[in-house]
Amino acid sequence: MERVTVVGASLAGLATVRALRAQEFEGRITLIGDERHEPYDRPPLSKEYLAGTVSEDDIGLTHSDDAELDVEWVIGQPASSLDTAGKSVELAGGFRIETDAVVVATGARARELPGDCPEGVHTLRTLDDARALRTELVPGARLVVIGAGFIGAEIASTAAGLGCEVDIVEAADVPLQRPLGAEMGAVCGRLHARNGARLHAGTGLAELVGETRVKAVRLTDGRELPADVVVVGIGAQPNTEWLAGSGLDLDGGVRTDEQGRTAVPEVLAVGDCAHSYRDYTAGWLRLEHWTNALQQPAAAVAALLGREHSAPAHHSVPYFWSDQYGHKIQFAGHRTADCTVQIEEGDPDSGDFLALYLDSEERPVGVLAIDRARPFGQWRRKLARSR
Amino acid sequence: MILVGELAGLPPGESVRVQGEVAIAVFNVDGELYAIDDTCSHQDASLSDGWLEGCAVECPLHAACFDLRTGQPSGPPAKKPVRTHAVSIEDGVIYVHESTRVTVGGAVAEEVG
Ligand SMILES: Cc1cc2nc3c(=O)[nH]c(=O)nc-3n(C[C@H](O)[C@H](O)[C@H](O)COP(=O)(O)OP(=O)(O)OC[C@H]3O[C@@H](n4cnc5c(N)ncnc54)[C@H](O)[C@@H]3O)c2cc1C
Ligand code: FES
Numbered sequence: 456m457e458r459v460t461v462v463g464a465s466l467a468g469l470a471t472v473r474a475l476r477a478q479e480f481e482g483r484i485t486l487i488g489d490e491r492h493e494p495y496d497r498p499p500l501s502k503e504y505l506a507g508t509v510s511e512d513d514i515g516l517t518h519s520d521d522a523e524l525d526v527e528w529v530i531g532q533p534a535s536s537l538d539t540a541g542k543s544v545e546l547a548g549g550f551r552i553e554t555d556a557v558v559v560a561t562g563a564r565a566r567e568l569p570g571d572c573p574e575g576v577h578t579l580r581t582l583d584d585a586r587a588l589r590t591e592l593v594p595g596a597r598l599v600v601i602g603a604g605f606i607g608a609e610i611a612s613t614a615a616g617l618g619c620e621v622d623i624v625e626a627a628d629v630p631l632q633r634p635l636g637a638e639m640g641a642v643c644g645r646l647h648a649r650n651g652a653r654l655h656a657g658t659g660l661a662e663l664v665g666e667t668r669v670k671a672v673r674l675t676d677g678r679e680l681p682a683d684v685v686v687v688g689i690g691a692q693p694n695t696e697w698l699a700g701s702g703l704d705l706d707g708g709v710r711t712d713e714q715g716r717t718a719v720p721e722v723l724a725v726g727d728c729a730h731s732y733r734d735y736t737a738g739w740l741r742l743e744h745w746t747n748a749l750q751q752p753a754a755a756v757a758a759l760l761g762r763e764h765s766a767p768a769h770h771s772v773p774y775f776w777s778d779q780y781g782h783k784i785q786f787a788g789h790r791t792a793d794c795t796v797q798i799e800e801g802d803p804d805s806g807d808f809l810a811l812y813l814d815s816e817e818r819p820v821g822v823l824a825i826d827r828a829r830p831f832g833q834w835r836r837k838l839a840r841s842r
Numbered sequence: 843m844i845l846v847g848e849l850a851g852l853p854p855g856e857s858v859r860v861q862g863e864v865a866i867a868v869f870n871v872d873g874e875l876y877a878i879d880d881t882c883s884h885q886d887a888s889l890s891d892g893w894l895e896g897c898a899v900e901c902p903l904h905a906a907c908f909d910l911r912t913g914q915p916s917g918p919p920a921k922k923p924v925r926t927h928a929v930s931i932e933d934g935v936i937y938v939h940e941s942t943r944v945t946v947g948g949a950v951a952e953e954v955g
Contacts, residue, residue: 470918496919503885518921746905749918776903783887783903828902829891836893 456555456721456760457482460544462534463560463694464488466496467726467748469516471558474756476524484526485552487544489533492582493517498745500585501609502778506616507589511582534561537701539719556721556759558752559698559709563691563727563743568601568663575669576685579606591684594618599672599682601660603630603644605777607688611652612779621652622680624672626659634786638796639810639823642803643784650780655680691743693728706730708741715755723759725751735771735839736789744775768839783828787835788812788821800830809834846929846936857899859890862940866927869910871897876910877927877938883908884920 459475461468464486472486488494494516503509535547537557544552565578577588588610592598596619600607603625615621623630631640647654655674663685664671672680693708703717704710708730715723715731724731726748730741750770757764774787794812801808809830812821819838824831844862852858857869865880867890878899880890887903894900898907898916906920913923928939 516918785903828887832891832893832900832902 456480458485458554459483459556459558459759460485460487460552460554461558461560462487462537462544463562463726463728464490464494464528464530465560465562465726465748466494466516466745467562467728467752468558468560469494469521470749471560471725471752471756472524472526473521474753475760477753478756478760478762480756480760482555484524485529485554486526487529487532487534487546487552489531490581490583491531493530495582497580500582501579501606502613504585505579505589505592505610505613514582533697535697537698537703537722539701539703539722542721557723558715558755558759559695559703559717559722559724559728560726560748560752561694561697561728562748563693565687566690566692568660568687568689572687573663573665573669574667575665575683576663576687578687579610580691588684588686592617592619595620596683597681598622598684598686599624599680600686600688601672602626602688602690603647603654603656604688604690605631605634605775607686608643608647608779609777610686610688611647612650615650615652615780619684621647622672622682623647623652623654624658624660624674624680625654625656626675628657630654630656634790635823636790636794636796636812639803642825643779646780646782691727693730693741695728707739710739713754714758715751716758721759723755725755733771733773733789735773740773740789742773742775744773746774769836770839772835772838774835782807782825785824785828785831786821787831788819788838790821794820799834800827801825844938844940846938849931849934849936852936855894857890857892857894859888860938862927862938865890866938866940867892867899868929868936868938869894869899871910875929875931875936877929878908878910878913879924879927881924882906882920883915883922883924889924 461471496514499514533547534544536545565580598614598619600611600623603623611621611623629637629640630644659675661675662673695705709724711731713732715725727743733740772787777784793815797811799809807826809824809827811819814820822834852870854870867880868877882901891902892899900907907916913926930937
């Protein structure tokens with residue numbers, strides 16, 4: 456194998472390139488990214504960067520050692536198709552890159568509301584999105600966040616810290632129900648009220664009010680929330696449209712095995728775009744977790760190069776964190792519908808705690824902690840061992 | 843010099859946080875003691891809450907690993923090292939000697955204070 460092309464120049468793409476060189480691939484590497492920026496880290500976009508406490512330089516993912524990676528960068532140009540038979544990637548401009556292997560790391564994008572939106576309505580996925588939102592979050596601005604998922608909740612938290620008036624609208628009765636379940640979702644949801652943001656759960660968005668610029672958000676229960684700024688945080692969808700016709704299975708993301716291999720030899724997928732088999736859950740999952748995007752590439756590259764790869768056991772346990780109102784929320788494992796929650800330490804009503812998710816056989820399969828980083832790290836490793 | 847406590851109170855595999863000019867994390871790795879700045883160079887995590895793996899500690903938040911001997915991170919997301927500090931034991935009591943920061947032509951050098 457002489458040529459590897461990596462599509463998507465963010466966390467997973469960069470981790471792939473680094474893993475290729477770390478695993479002694481000496482051939483040509485081409486990295487294609489459609490954003491005009493050097494790779495940057497997304498988690499700060501809803502947190503420190505939005506708050507203005509870190510700069511664009513601070514969130515850059517590349518560092519001086521990366522100059523030695525010897526990569527051909529194609530920046531600011533999307534790949535438009537993949538020819539799996541002829542092994543080439545075509546750029547939107549028509550240019551064709553011949554290659555022996557392709558690693559798809561095109562991530563996900565923010566889900567948008569259907570139709571046209573008035574000005575002042577944002578989503579948050581990219582640095583450009585964050586720049587635009589940041590200028591609008593001035594003290595006293597009335598912000599309505601649609602969707603109380605992790606990113607919506609973080610934006611609400613950051614905006615409240617910036618002195619905005621914050622309302623959050625959540626269609627479900629309890630936020631974060633799918634990842635955390637109703638009980639712990641409610642615990643996290645209470646953080647909003649405690650910190651001066653209003654959570655309106657069990658009511659959906661009926662309409663954005665405003666001609667050229669948004670003025671208010673009308674809810675399905677008839678209420679109208681005045682708004683200067685609206686953020687739509689209703690999830691993300693994988694960037695896989697460019698792979699249509701390639702023969703890859705694109706159901707719910709690029710379907711891969713545990714190592715990131717698709718059904719097509721020498722075509723792999725990693726990070727947020729990959730719908731990968733997970734030993735931990737014995738099923739396919741598309742994760743939108745930073746740690747997955749960072750760690751999955753090393754295994755994928757090893758599979759591509761036919762090398763041995765052994766990662767610490769706890770890397771197989773899905774993990775994400777979220778920072779809200781000065782609290783560190785951490786979750787590892789996977790919650791299933793039949794899980795029950797058991798508080799191991801602390802007290803959810805008064806602040807920091809650690810909770811375990813037990814499956815129907817009372818085995819721990821997930822752990823949630825707020826401001827309990829040390830025991831959380833221990834439990835994350837215990838979960839790996841208990842499989 | 844910062845008093846950490848009795849050596850017997852910090853068995854192998856354990857860590858403790860003490861307050862110097864900034865918070866400092868002290869680790870016992872199989873009987874060998876190490877001290878580094880407690881706050882991760884990436885963000886606001888306490889490295890004394892991290893996971894010890896050989897001579898390195900893994901940050902409890904985003905898993906950057908720092909070599910306890912040098913303070914250097916071995917990979918993302920941390921890009922900068924943390925300071926290391928000398929540790930001594932006298933009569934079964936642990937002390938940390940906090941390094942001072944000296945700026946030489948923009949670069950930060952270290953000196954045991
Ligand atoms: C605001 C925000 C906050 C977050 N906070 C957390 C957090 O606290 N904790 C956590 O665990 N995770 C968090 N995440 C998730 C984490 O950032 C993602 O899991 C991670 O960025 C995934 O990396 P990736 O490289 O797979 O995909 P992405 O980061 O989505 O990168 C994919 C790249 O590919 C590019 N691309 C797409 N299509 C093409 C194409 N056809 N051709 C070329 N390039 C293309 C995209 O523009 C993008 O640059 C957050 C995400 C966001 C947006
Ligand atoms: S805070 Fe330590 S790695 Fe992020």
